[in-house]
Amino acid sequence: MTKYDELTEFLLRLGDSALIQAQRLCEWTGRAPALEEEMGMMNVGLDLVGQARNWYEYAAERINDDTDTDADTLAFRRDERAFRNLLLVEQPNGDFAVTMTKQFFYDAWQFHLLTMLKGANDERIAAIAAKSLKEVTYHLRRSSQWVERLGDGTEESHQRMEKAVDAVWRFTFELVEKNDAELALSESGNIPALTELPGKWLATVNEVFAKATLTVPDAPNTFYLSARTGMHSEHLGTLLAEMQFLQRAYPDASW
Amino acid sequence: MQAGELIITDQQGRSGGAADIQQAYKVLEEVMDPEVPVVSVMDLGIVRDVGWADGHLYVVVTPTYSGCPATEYIETSIRDALQNAGFLHPKVAQRLDPAWTTDWITEQGRSRLKAYGIAPPVGSSNKRSLLSGITQVECPNCGSQDTEQLSEFGSTACKSLYRCKSCLEPFDYFKCI
Secondary structure (H helix, E strand, C coil): CCCCCHHHHHHHHHHHHHHHHHHHHHCCCCCCCCHHHHHHHHHHHHHHHHHHHHHHHHHHHHHCCCCCCCHHHHHHCCCHHHCCCCHHHHCCCCCHHHHHHHHHHHHHHHHHHHHHHCCCCCHHHHHHHHHHHHHHHHHHHHHHHHHHHHHCCCHHHHHHHHHHHHHHHHHHHHHHCCCHHHHHHHHCCCCCCCCCHHHHHHHHHHHHHHHCCCCCCCCCCCCCCEHHHCECCCHHHHHHHHHCHHHHHCCCCCC | CCCCCCECCCCCCECCCHHHHHHHHHHHCCCECCCCCCCEHHHHCCEEEEEEECCEEEEEECCCCCCCCHHHHHHHHHHHHHHHCCECCCEEEECCCCCCCHHHCCHHHHHHHHHCCEECCCCCCCHHHHHHCCCCCCCCCCCCCCEEEEECCCCCCCEEEEEECCCCCEEEEECCC
């Protein structure tokens, strides 16, 4: 795998996270608790696939090697270790509470990150961020409402939400960690400084959890896995095996 | 112009001019959205520019939603319609910035949506109305204001699902973005 520059790595982090989150949402097809929710999840997934494609197209142009890398190559022909998505989004869906908790943490992160990137000097990043932000605003509103409704719902739904938060909270360290590569990118003027992102993300979590009568756990610890170096949990491999099967088995297949 | 005559700018043919751009816009008025076949791409406000470059007509469109599966279909429809109208190898390009907003849907587009049974977007797409989500939507069937949201997302990404509490009919609402 070629060593990409820091901006390309950053674009892949955005694109991969959107694609993997979308793929997890697709797993609910045909088995969501209600038809309206199924349509909701598929709509969010579709938005995210579109966003991933926009980030990938930009990344592919920057990579511009002799292998004709395009958005499809990036999505379907890279191995697990080359993916830069957040650990959070590759976690299994669990029940509806886990799915909505993951979605909410991710939506809140996207919302604040894209709001900052909308002001990027890099016009391409600013344009994709502005476009995506409109969609993500809807996503965040919906997942916040579900967190509130389930957390502040019945005893059963409240317990399930607590379990869900326990299950995925440790992966949120990636949403609040400081990163040297991103700092360098902001110093070189490509993207705005993201120093306020962790605080804003946590503020949204605090606000929604308060309404949902849920407790925000202590700050998560960093552990040995990190999407930035391609060190993923075991779940990404099986997800990719399913998502990439067709393009791996029948390269360049089309209909 | 006569059928079969192509608008081109090389030695063999006629050069395109300002009048042909007007003609192109007329053609675009007839290119319908595949999901909502009563509104044209002009009604939706997704056509951002039409002009001449390197001897070819170009049309710049902006996608409604990042993942809208109709985007490519619409681009092909635009190309086919222009070609059928005599434009030689028209080019269709995509532009993301500024991002599409429902504010660009024309008055004609809004009334066509309503007549089709889809409630047109209410108000402007400012950030506050997006975040709060509080919107009074009029039933496109009976005109009642007494409606409720069933789901944030409807049959496509651009719509949400409502129900009228007066006539009891469910309907799609074209949401503000």
